Amino acid sequence: MSLILDHVSYTYEAETSMEIKALNDINLVIPDGQFIGLIGHTGSGKSTLVQHLNGLVRATEGAVYYNGADIDDSDYNKRELRSKVGLVFQYPEHQLFEADVFSDVCFGPKNLGLPAKEVELRAYEALKLVGLPDDCFYQSPFDLSGGQKRRAAIAGVLAMKPEVLILDEPTAGLDPKGRDEILGQIKRLREETGITIVLVSHSMEDVAEYVDRIIVMNQGRVMYDGTPREVFKNYRELEEVGLAAPQVTYIMHRLQEKGLSVDADVTTIKEAVTQIGMALNGKKG
Amino acid sequence: MLRDITLGQYYQTESPIHRLDPRVKLVGTIVFIISLFCMKNLLGYVCAAVFLAMCIRISKVPFKFMTKGMKSIIMLLMITVVFNLFLTPGTPLVSFWKLTITREGLRLASFMAIRLVMLIIGSSVMTLTTTPNNLTDGMEKLLNPLKKIKVPVHEVAMMMSIALRFIPILLEETDKIMKAQMARGADFESGNLIKKAKALVPVLVPLFISAFRRANDLAMAMEARCYRGGEHRTKMKPLVYKKADYIAYLILLFYFAGGICIGRLTFGI
Numbered sequence: 001m002s003l004i005l006d007h008v009s010y011t012y013e014a015e016t017s018m019e020i021k022a023l024n025d026i027n028l029v030i031p032d033g034q035f036i037g038l039i040g041h042t043g044s045g046k047s048t049l050v051q052h053l054n055g056l057v058r059a060t061e062g063a064v065y066y067n068g069a070d071i072d073d074s075d076y077n078k079r080e081l082r083s084k085v086g087l088v089f090q091y092p093e094h095q096l097f098e099a100d101v102f103s104d105v106c107f108g109p110k111n112l113g114l115p116a117k118e119v120e121l122r123a124y125e126a127l128k129l130v131g132l133p134d135d136c137f138y139q140s141p142f143d144l145s146g147g148q149k150r151r152a153a154i155a156g157v158l159a160m161k162p163e164v165l166i167l168d169e170p171t172a173g174l175d176p177k178g179r180d181e182i183l184g185q186i187k188r189l190r191e192e193t194g195i196t197i198v199l200v201s202h203s204m205e206d207v208a209e210y211v212d213r214i215i216v217m218n219q220g221r222v223m224y225d226g227t228p229r230e231v232f233k234n235y236r237e238l239e240e241v242g243l244a245a246p247q248v249t250y251i252m253h254r255l256q257e258k259g260l261s262v263d264a265d266v267t268t269i270k271e272a273v274t275q276i277g278m279a280l281n282g283k284k285g
Numbered sequence: 286m287l288r289d290i291t292l293g294q295y296y297q298t299e300s301p302i303h304r305l306d307p308r309v310k311l312v313g314t315i316v317f318i319i320s321l322f323c324m325k326n327l328l329g330y331v332c333a334a335v336f337l338a339m340c341i342r343i344s345k346v347p348f349k350f351m352t353k354g355m356k357s358i359i360m361l362l363m364i365t366v367v368f369n370l371f372l373t374p375g376t377p378l379v380s381f382w383k384l385t386i387t388r389e390g391l392r393l394a395s396f397m398a399i400r401l402v403m404l405i406i407g408s409s410v411m412t413l414t415t416t417p418n419n420l421t422d423g424m425e426k427l428l429n430p431l432k433k434i435k436v437p438v439h440e441v442a443m444m445m446s447i448a449l450r451f452i453p454i455l456l457e458e459t460d461k462i463m464k465a466q467m468a469r470g471a472d473f474e475s476g477n478l479i480k481k482a483k484a485l486v487p488v489l490v491p492l493f494i495s496a497f498r499r500a501n502d503l504a505m506a507m508e509a510r511c512y513r514g515g516e517h518r519t520k521m522k523p524l525v526y527k528k529a530d531y532i533a534y535l536i537l538l539f540y541f542a543g544g545i546c547i548g549r550l551t552f553g554i
Binding site: 051054056079082083086087088089094095096097108111112156 | 464467468471486491495
């Protein structure tokens, strides 16, 4: 039960003057239940990559396997794949179209050909999962606030009960409060359902706190792949490609340079607090 | 899928045709289209085809790019050909059931097909080698005399340039929305015509909303920069004819005169 990318390459506008190699020989294994952060600068190929995972874009070279089957086989059921690998696009609120939020969320499960009862049940569950208040359910999606719209759109994908959920920049264009709410909601979702999540972002700060594994993309290639700890060790190299480690990493490195005996590779504020506390107490004692 | 529509798209490269004044290309395209409809025999069309092939060659745009645009009009082409083929009166060639193919019909249908194909390719040579901005600049300048009879030339040109500018943006947007709905299990391919049309609702609603939003944003941005129409407006890069443009006009004149002469000589098909 996993997604495997085997030597995947993708070229936009092949054989024209505008040819761009968006992906270059990507090899990845996404096992069940992992929370992955996919990080990269604008144009690093991360959005193109996630569209390969549910068969929206076909690899120019290489193959994608879901649960052991090649998704580009002519007899592979792409619609079923898309219900198993849910993809929430950037600015997903731009895809809302129904007269009320509830019917919009029903769109996904209805397309799966489920009975009406099941469709409504799933829609209700999904809206609950994203924490949208009940009085929003029968409002027009266009009357909601930005953060609420986005949650309604995420619910639209969740209602299909995917096994893998991919979110492409779910926090883009939201204010800090909206961002924390969405990220918190995603974390809770993962704790409650245990589904595999791929979170695409260009902000290290966003993902460092939540994910088990970080994949860093640069110019269509995988640059780093490992736990946040391992990846942020390379913070100088990350800076060179226009990314940055979380602020804690910098503080800890500076403290270490100043002679405080702390573990400089911590990635969250919580860990940092414990580390500094221990170091200071150790000095006194 | 939608990227295949090349009508109104610009192909970036460096070529003498790209460098020509947009007015030359506009006049050229119009002259070419007129010549297509004036010709009455096959030799004339050979002439036009050679001229077109030369333009494409010089423009350095891959031929594949132009034929890509043909896919979208293939239906129109088929209908035109079929109607002309069966509904033209004249000497019958073949007849079955209630349908008769006449000699005149065959001739007319094939000429119509040739005309349409060359018309599309000819105008795509212009759009592929000229940026939308340049194109409307040229149009504005060409139509300038009409201002005397109170035609709002600048405004029309501005609207055209905005419309052209938005084609690729809206195409991209459509592509994105379709993908997003496909990710939610939408199916645009199977089913009968009514089902297919219904399947487009989830695409069209968001598309219209985004188009209105964009239009609103653009209007706001233009107002913020004090845009107020054509009166007393100057250009950073005014259009000026260069030597190459005069040469191009000469070639055009030569083609037109030659093409019409050959095309209208009457010696059968």
